[in-house]
Amino acid sequence: LFDADGNLIANAPHIPVHLGSMGESIKEVLRRNEGTLRPGDVYAINDPYHGGTHLPDITVVTPVFDEGTLRFLVASRGHHAEIGGTTPGSMPAFSRTVHEEGVLFDNWLLVRDGQLREAETRELLASAPYPSRSPDTNLADLRAQIAANEKGIAELRRMVGQFGTDVVTAYMGHVQDNAEESVRRIVAGLQDGSFRYETDGGAEIRVTLTVDREARGAVIDFTGTSPQQPGNTNAPRSVVMAAVLYVFRTLVGEDIPLNSGCLKPLDVRIPPGSMLDPAYPAATVAGNVETSQAVTGALYGALGGQAEGSGTMNNLTFGN
Incomplete structure (x- = not known):
């Protein structure tokens, strides 16, 4: 869960290299789509030069709007078992360029107006210099990540419904302030x-x-x-x-x-x-x-x- 500025608020308690780096991906999506993000959008990114880590790790980002205003972002990152590259499993030992490692998702619009851009995404997976060996699996996994985000959004809306937007937003600030103070003391x-x-x-x-x-x-x-x-x-x-x-x-x-x-x-x-x-x-x-x-x-x-x-x-x- 991220605030509207792309700051990490809360996360699953595992895989620190995923969690700590996701904020860079979120801020990149915000920066490159400023003024054009809208409800029903979902973006996918694995680009290592714009917030990604390595190509198997695909981050799926869903903005959350309330009455036309961007309030939160929910994201999930998963290591895909196959994303192309010179060797099956997309972890080649001797790669020298990123294209030898698989398919690059650079600020990729995955869903628009609630509709999965399946044909376009399948084409992306198939047209790279070393394309994915299993696009069907990639699309299934991407659907799972979209669904995970939707579950997060449903829980977030339930919380906002119970406590109100102002209280939730305030506490999102409180947890960051508390973490900042805890680190400053150390x-x-x-x-x-x-x-x-x-x-x-x-x-x-x-x-x-x-x-x-x-x-x-x-x-x-x-x-x-x-x-x-x-x-x-x-x-x-x-x-x-x-x-x-x-x-x-x-x-x-x-x-x-x-x-x-x-x-x-x-x-x-x-x-x-x-x-x-x-x-x-x-x-x-x-x-x-x-x-x-x-x-x-x-x-x-x-x-x-x-x-x-x-x-x-x-x-x-x-x-x-």
Whole structure:
């Protein structure tokens, strides 16, 4: 659940790399469709350069209107078992461009006026350089995501019906303010730190934490990180933001929901053109699953917080 500005309010309690990065997708949909979003629209996005993570992860976004005004957005993200690419399962080990990894959904209008654009979406799935091997499955999964959003909207409308729009909107602000204050209290007790994390491929992730105790905020600077890699270990900005959100949420001992308020005390600086902010058409399929873990490890190293485990997401991929 997101507010009208695309800030994360509430989410399912799992898969932090999905949850923390979804807000980037939502804000991209808002930015690129400003003034044209309308009731009955649903968008799909997996574009790693505009809020996505890697191509198998498709985010389905449904805006929620009340008397013509955009009030909320509901979204679901699912890893599709097959979205094209050079190998079944869409997780090729040796991809060097995003097109080798599957079908790109770039701000894709999936539903208009409540009608699924099935023919157009099927054509998109079939016309990529390395098309989907199972468009029927993709369409079924996309329908499931649309339905999941509709369930969320029904529950949201039930809540608004019980408490009123003003109360619900106010509490959406309260949960973010509470999360912000919880993180600020933690940040005020942190020390400056830095860490250099070398990946198996020889690339480096560098991060420096600078704490402003008076403001109870911190700068997290990834300057010095290796440039965009020729392989597929590049992690989009959204993945890095997800790792930051996750790490600082784990520092809070209280039972607070993961939401955008956790990021407000943090100024995150990611050098463009680095392996943590790659440019099109960089390959990213391993950045989401492997580099995200390395970024998390580097952040814990800079915090002096805890040792890392295996430093991998331990994926098992099976295709067709």
